Amino acid sequence: MTVRSTNHAASPARRGFPARQILTALGVGALILVPLLAPHLQLLMNLALAKGLAVLGVTVVLRAGQVSFGHALFFGISAYAGAFLISAWPGADLLVVLIAGVLGAAISGLLVGLFVARYRGIFFGMLNLAFSMIFWSILEKFYHYTGGADGIRLTRPTVLGMELGRVNYELVLFYLAIALMVGLGWFTLRWLASPSGQLFQTLKTNETRLEYLGLSPRRVLLSGYVLSAVLCGVGGSMMGMTQGVVTPEYVWWVRSAEMVFIAVLGGAGSVRGAFVGALVYEIVRIYASAFAADIWQLLLGVFLLVIILFAPGGIMGIVDSLIGHARSARKILK
Amino acid sequence: MNASRTASVPLLETRNLTIKFGGITAADDVSMRIEAGRNLAIIGPNGAGKTTFLNICTGWIKPRAGQVLFEGEDITPLPPRKIVARGVARAFQIPQLFTEHTALENLLISVSAREGLRNPLRDMHRIRQRDEMMTLLEMVNCADVADRLVVELSEGQRKLIDIAVALALKPRLLLMDEPTSGVASSEKHKVMEILIAALAKANVTSVFVEHDMGIVSRHADEVAVWNTGKVQLRGTPAEILAHPDVIRDVIGEELA
DSSP states (O other), X not given: OOOXXXXXXXXXXXXXXXXXXXXXXXXXXXXHHHHHHOGGGHHHHHHHHXXXXXXXXXXXXXXXXXXXXXXXXXXXXXXXXXXXXXXXXXXXXXXXXXXXXXXXXXXXXXXXXXXXXXXXXXXXXXXXXXXXHHHHHHHHHOHHXXXXXXXXXXXOOBBTTBOOOHHHXXXXXXXXXXXXXXXXXXXXXXXXXXXXXXHHHGGGTOHHHHHTTTOOHHHHHHHHHHHHHHHHHHHHHHHHHHHSEEOGGGTSHHHHHHHHHHHHHHHTTOHHHHHHHHHHHHHHHHHHHHHOTTTHHHHHHHHHHHXXXXXXXXXXXHHHHXXXXXXXXXXXXX | OHHHHHHHSOSEEEEEEEEEETTEEEEEXXXXXXXXXXXXXXXXXXXXXXHHXXXXXXXXXXXXXXXXXXXXXXXXXXXXXXXXXXXXXXXXXXXXXXXXXXXXXXXXXXHHHXXXXXXXXXXXXXSTTHHHHHHHHHHTTOGGGTTSBGXXXXXXXXXXXHHHHHHTTOOSEEEEESTTTTSOHHHHHHXXXXXXXXXXXXXXXXXXXXXXXXXXXXXXXXXXXXXXXXXXXXXXXXXXXXXXXXXXXXXXXXXX
């Protein structure tokens, strides 16, 4: 009998029928059709995908057994870096804005990471929170540079030199978000299964042995931390360009907590779960606030409670067990 | 010139190591030479400072006074990872494994660390060293549980995998803390034989703390008797196990 953990190098799906891959392909296919079949959902989905990219960053850190309550910092730094760039250089290209944001996130991830990589558990979580709130107060107080609570408006960037109308621009952003989800999701899955990703995940179970393999646990944590900051940064840039405005709310602690919330909802540590969680979260949030404006937060809370109590593996845990049931049913029928 | 230098410099040497924990002296002016190519067993009653000695030699604990030299170089101030990088590996009394990984994966992670594998797109299960690690698992009799999570295995199997994880680093010196405790008594000698043969083949010198005098007499080239933070006696297994002090302080205790 072979039992494998969920955060495993070789996913069980590799052997036999690739149910997970097929479901993923169907999901991506459905998203691609959204602008054609359900255009009213396009913006919502776009925001959810941007959030999903950031949640993917939080997910990476979760794989090392650490919870960060401050990853909105990198989300915000990236969005603001893009906003400053566009203010200084109106009509900058979308890709340049994205790259500038990601660079900002990577550099700040490295600097903050050098500091927080010494800590674990509650100290790690709270230090991350502290850094994000320091940045939040800078954004609020340095009004002349940051626009304070009003934030900064982003004029529409050009796309490969073309000035697009609103509809086309939004389509480009939507498909870019899907491409980033697929590309970065794929990369993160591969990285997690690779030697460096596996070493990173040993932080969760045995740092003593890691040290006795000749490696510095801090440096191992730092490598994954920078990756997670970059992923949050990609999400932040996409969010900024999609909404057309960045505000200090981007780094507010509730935003960080929301990312952790979504990661747990989707399946703590699951790459696909980051995006599935973000899509489900946004849909529940929008419909709950439309139909139960006064108690929508209560509904979300109950939703999370139910997940934690009855499906600790999150939405992806439920999907996996359904795939498992289908497999064993098929075996019995054979 | 070179040959005489190699002969005169021991693989590991400690000079005047001293450390106290509260009122207990775990190392009291310990000066010891460990020559390459010989398997040294450390015996002694509980609390004599045997494990502390391994902790100091690998940099986990810093001594209050004294030095540790590996191949003539002072490694006393180095953290464990830098000492490991120089060729000292360690297996633990309580196995230190990655509990969410399988037996084989524990070895793959170890060899990845050794080789500094960084390619983010290469699946760890498909690295070139996989066969080498399977051979290592076979050597410690654990090939049949390669794909099982280590938490599901017996204590004895975990101990052997812990040793294999250390061996995967291709060390020149391997420090083991009670390598066969937890291993079924019928298997102990077989496992030790395989292990000692593998160490000889790979040119690895070993130091092992052991309570089982049967293991010591059959598998050690040399024995050091530890007592209240000091090396009381040192000699061949035959000399040491027949010594009246050892019979009284160590073997007597083991039988009691």
